[in-house]
Amino acid sequence: MCTGAQRISLASLFWTFFRIGLLTFGGGVAMAAVMRYELVLKRRWLGEDDFVSAMATATAVPGVIAVNLAFLQGQRFRGLPGAGAAVLGTICPSFFVILLIVWSALPHFDHPTVAVFLKGCAVAVSGQIAFATYTFARRVRRNWRTGLACAVGLTVVLLGLHPIWAVVAAAGLSYFLQEPNGPSDSNGSGESQGSTLRSRGQTTSETQEGDA
Amino acid sequence: MNQTLSSLFVSFCLIGIGAYGGGLVTVPLIQHEVAEKHDWLSQQEMGKIVAIAQMTPGPIAINAATFVGYRVAGIAGAVVATTAVVLPSITILFILSHIVRRVRSSESLARFRTGMHTGVLSLLLFAVWSYGRGVVSGAPELGIAVAAFLTLVVFDRRIHPLIVIVAAGLVGLVIF
Numbered sequence: 001m002c003t004g005a006q007r008i009s010l011a012s013l014f015w016t017f018f019r020i021g022l023l024t025f026g027g028g029v030a031m032a033a034v035m036r037y038e039l040v041l042k043r044r045w046l047g048e049d050d051f052v053s054a055m056a057t058a059t060a061v062p063g064v065i066a067v068n069l070a071f072l073q074g075q076r077f078r079g080l081p082g083a084g085a086a087v088l089g090t091i092c093p094s095f096f097v098i099l100l101i102v103w104s105a106l107p108h109f110d111h112p113t114v115a116v117f118l119k120g121c122a123v124a125v126s127g128q129i130a131f132a133t134y135t136f137a138r139r140v141r142r143n144w145r146t147g148l149a150c151a152v153g154l155t156v157v158l159l160g161l162h163p164i165w166a167v168v169a170a171a172g173l174s175y176f177l178q179e180p181n182g183p184s185d186s187n188g189s190g191e192s193q194g195s196t197l198r199s200r201g202q203t204t205s206e207t208q209e210g211d212a
Numbered sequence: 213m214n215q216t217l218s219s220l221f222v223s224f225c226l227i228g229i230g231a232y233g234g235g236l237v238t239v240p241l242i243q244h245e246v247a248e249k250h251d252w253l254s255q256q257e258m259g260k261i262v263a264i265a266q267m268t269p270g271p272i273a274i275n276a277a278t279f280v281g282y283r284v285a286g287i288a289g290a291v292v293a294t295t296a297v298v299l300p301s302i303t304i305l306f307i308l309s310h311i312v313r314r315v316r317s318s319e320s321l322a323r324f325r326t327g328m329h330t331g332v333l334s335l336l337l338f339a340v341w342s343y344g345r346g347v348v349s350g351a352p353e354l355g356i357a358v359a360a361f362l363t364l365v366v367f368d369r370r371i372h373p374l375i376v377i378v379a380a381g382l383v384g385l386v387i388f
Contacts, residue, residue, distance in 0.1 A: 022269045025374055031271070060321060061308065063301020064271040065234045071302045075309060087302060094270025095294055098278040099287075101264065109260065113385065120384020122259030123353045124377045125239075125266060126344040127360025131373075132236045133336040134365065139329065146330045153334025162249075163240050163335055164230040171331030178323050 008045065008077045010085040016043065017070045017089030024066065031066045039073065046073070066090050149174035216285050217292050219250060224277050224296035231273050231297075233332050238273040240339035242280070243346070252284050255346030262343070266377055273297050352387050356380050 020038055024031040032055060040051045058068035067090050074086030108114050140146055153170025157163050223245040231238040239262055247258045265275035274294060281293030348354050360376050 021271075024271075025266065025269055025372075056321070057305075057308075059233065060324070061301055061304045062229050062232045063234070063304075064228075064231065064273050064298060066271055067274075067298045068301050068305055071305050072309070075306075083302070083306075087298065091270075091274055091294060091298065094268070094274040095278050095290070097268050097270065098264075098275050099282065099290065101268065102279065102282050116384045116388040117381040118260045118263055118384075119256075119347075119353075119388055120356060121263035121267065121377045121381040122256075122347045123356045123384070124360040124380030125259065125263050126340070126347055127357040127362075127380075128266070128364060128373050128376065129236050129239060129336065129343055130340050130357070130361045131364035133333070133340055134361075135368075136329070136333050136336055140333050141326060146326075146333075149327075149330045150334045150337065153331055154337055157240075157334070157338045162226070163244050163338065164226060166334050166338065167230055167232060167328070167331035169331075170334040171327040173327075174330035175323055175327030178326060 008082075010078060010081060013074050013078060013082050014085040014089040016045075017066075017074075017086045018092055020066060020070075021090045021093040035066065035069055045077070064090075145177040146174055149177060217288060220281055220284060220289055220293045221296045223250065224281070224293045225300055227273060227277070228297040228300040230335075232328050234271060234273065236272065236339070237332055237335060238276065239343055240335055242273075242276050243339075243342060246280050247346070252280060259343070259347040263377060263381075267374060356383055 016038055020031065020035055024034045036051055039046050040048060046054065054069055054072050055065075057072060058065050061068060067087055070086035070090040071083045074083035076082075078085070105114075109118065149170045152173055153166040156169045157166035227238060227241045227245055230241045242262075243255075243258055246252045247255055253261065261276055261279050262272070265272040265279065268275055274297060277293040277297040278290045281289035281291070283289075285292070344357065348357055360380055363371065363376050364373065
């Protein structure tokens with residue numbers, strides 16, 4: 001792998017992640033394909049394995065995945081200044097595009113034509129959220145444990161508590177309810193290998209997922 | 213003004229912490245902070261902002277933070293909200309990177325992931341209801357939402373979500 005010794009300039013870190021920020025819509029795991037193209041295939045900053053590992057870390061902590069990945073790569077190549085350059089690069093396109101829209105289009109949002117167009121778009125997003133839920137539900141191991149954990153999470157949020165508590169409650173319950181020897185479908189032997197493969201499979205399916 | 217900026221900061225930090233997995237998972241969090249806890253935007257405006265965030269480049273959370281921040285407190289608000297939304301995760305990563313060299317796909321990480329996926333699923337289920345309730349106000353809206361959902365299911369991964377959203381906007385032009 002041609003990484004490590006390679007010296008990548010702060011400007012080049014900034015521009016690479018600027019491109020990633022500019023070329024992806026929606027965010028989340030949908031960005032993974034673009035990031036893989038830019039970092040692994042085009043620039044060869046990372047090997048395939050390093051990318052999977054970086055994605056595992058970037059998705060293991062909360063927050064915007066692209067920003068997490070930018071931070072990790074920037075830090076890896078140029079320490080904290082590199083991390084700063086890469087994170088700024090990721091954020092800048094969104095920030096300025098939105099400001100541009102706010103300045104140029106916001107006054108027209110109440111124009112009848114624009115308003116109904118945006119209303120149609122907003123309604124379609126609810127279908128998209130339903131779709132994201134559907135793909136997510138297919139990926140999650142479905143048994144009484146996750147069912148119960150999910151129901152508890154929903155109850156928490158329907159009671160009017162902050163949605164973060166729903167994630168904490170459902171995630172915590174699900175973590176502790178899982179069988180101690182790992183998920184039920186992995187057999188005793190080769191378990192750690194199984195889990196490695198599983199999380200790779202997850203990363204791949206997330207990559208293709210569209211927009212969850 | 214300072215009061216507003218600090219509540220923007222706190223709200224978007226919370227959104228940054230809760231947004232596990234990114235993307236649409238942030239929608240219910242943004243909605244809770246922006247339209248329910250604070251009276252910064254109405255449910256309808258919230259729907260428009262999410263739609264615009266989906267149609268413009270970059271992660272939804274960042275787009276929404278810049279947008280809401282600007283609406284609430286101008287440029288300063290946009291900067292504060294955008295900074296706040298990324299701050300928690302990069303702080304966690306910074307600390308983590310000094311404790312562990314590399315997160316490996318260990319058994320406990322797999323457990324943690326399964327746990328978080330369940331948590332996120334409960335949040336998404338809630339989002340279908342809470343976001344849907346805000347924007348779907350009649351039969352035509354319900355029709356568009358269901359059609360969008362079915363299109364995405366049928367053409368799973370073969371159609372970009374952006375196309376579906378813009379198409380729904382065009383349908384909206386005709387029927388609303």
